[in-house]
Amino acid sequence: MTFAKEFMPNPTNILIIGANGQLGTELSFELQKMHGYDHVIKTDLYLPRHKVNQEGVFCQLDVLDKDGLIEIIKRHNIKIIYHLAALLSASCEKKPLQGWQLNMDGLLNVLEVSHALKINRVFWPSSIAVFGPGSPKENTPQHCTKDPATVYGITKLAGERWCEYYFAKYGLDIRSIRYPGIIGYKSMPGGGTTDYAVDIFHKAIHHEPYECFLSENSYLPMMYMSDAIRATLQLMESDPQKLSVRSSYNISAMSFSPSEIYHEIKKHFPDFLCTFKPDFRQQLADSWPKSIDDSIARRDWNWKHEFDLEKMVADMILNLRV
Numbered sequence: 585m586t587f588a589k590e591f592m593p594n595p596t597n598i599l600i601i602g603a604n605g606q607l608g609t610e611l612s613f614e615l616q617k618m619h620g621y622d623h624v625i626k627t628d629l630y631l632p633r634h635k636v637n638q639e640g641v642f643c644q645l646d647v648l649d650k651d652g653l654i655e656i657i658k659r660h661n662i663k664i665i666y667h668l669a670a671l672l673s674a675s676c677e678k679k680p681l682q683g684w685q686l687n688m689d690g691l692l693n694v695l696e697v698s699h700a701l702k703i704n705r706v707f708w709p710s711s712i713a714v715f716g717p718g719s720p721k722e723n724t725p726q727h728c729t730k731d732p733a734t735v736y737g738i739t740k741l742a743g744e745r746w747c748e749y750y751f752a753k754y755g756l757d758i759r760s761i762r763y764p765g766i767i768g769y770k771s772m773p774g775g776g777t778t779d780y781a782v783d784i785f786h787k788a789i790h791h792e793p794y795e796c797f798l799s800e801n802s803y804l805p806m807m808y809m810s811d812a813i814r815a816t817l818q819l820m821e822s823d824p825q826k827l828s829v830r831s832s833y834n835i836s837a838m839s840f841s842p843s844e845i846y847h848e849i850k851k852h853f854p855d856f857l858c859t860f861k862p863d864f865r866q867q868l869a870d871s872w873p874k875s876i877d878d879s880i881a882r883r884d885w886n887w888k889h890e891f892d893l894e895k896m897v898a899d900m901i902l903n904l905r906v
């Protein structure tokens with residue numbers, strides 16, 4: 585790992601905030617491959633513990649420290665920011681005020697500083713959690729009632745409004761996606777409601793039983809990590825004139841229940857056993873859509889998923905077995 589002071593500034597440098605997280609880990613990797621290790625500045629609240637996060641340039645940063653953020657942007661001549669640091673749904677329910685503070689103040693720091701320092705482009709992730717009990721459950725459209733019943737969803741919906749505001753008022757080129765649950769093998773999620781769909785693989789691969797914290801029939805929208813990364817990079821490279829949504833885009837790939845993923849994994853591990861014991865996260869899942877209509881993303885920037893349940897399970901197992 586190279587520490588920040590050895591870094592030579594370049595006009596196209598990219599900043600990743602929350603680089604050690606589930607999405608940050610894989611996005612950093614792709615951006616480093618595309619732009620070169622020295623042009624991607626990874627930051628996180630904590631030093632990277634896992635080997636996969638230790639390649640490239642790293643600076644420790646708390647996104648709530650606005651001066652620290654400004655200093656890193658100036659020092660590294662940053663032009664593009666991916667702001668991924670957040671508390672996810674289950675963590676937000678446990679620590680509502682901390683969730684609000686990190687998710688909102690963190691975003692507002694990034695928006696303010698990006699506007700003041702003339703950052704070219706910003707990415708910020710939203711979530712299917714912006715939808716709530718009053719939203720249609722099936723094929724939830726881009727534009728419909730949004731009444732999130734979770735702290736996380738409230739922060740994401742408020743965040744979307746702020747993104748649109750900064751775009752309309754200051755012309756800040758901020759782009760966003762409402763991610764469903766993301767499943768990948770290189771990094772672990774933490775503190776989310778959809779985490780079960782990653783945890784279950786790690787038990788199966790080690791021939792251990794899994795107790796799922798959602799009920800067997802809880803359908804949720806999900807996406808394989810490679811599709812999520814491709815969508816993010818594709819949106820960030822899209823012609824700004826073609827983007828009709830400046831809050832956050834619905835995107836979709838597959839929907840399944842815990843029972844369906846269990847039976848798909850069982851095709852590879854016939855002895856694998858999964859039981860279901862719903863906890864407080866069930867209520868969160870119940871308030872979210874079962875499937876998403878992403879026709880506007882497909883029209884505006886040609887979004888198309890590649891992985892369905894069967895293909896995703898086979899690829900996860902292939903890679904986790906290595």
Ligand code: AKB
Nearest residue numbers: 672673711776777778
């Ligand atoms: C969570 O479960 O909190 C996240 C999400 C759906 O945004 N994966």
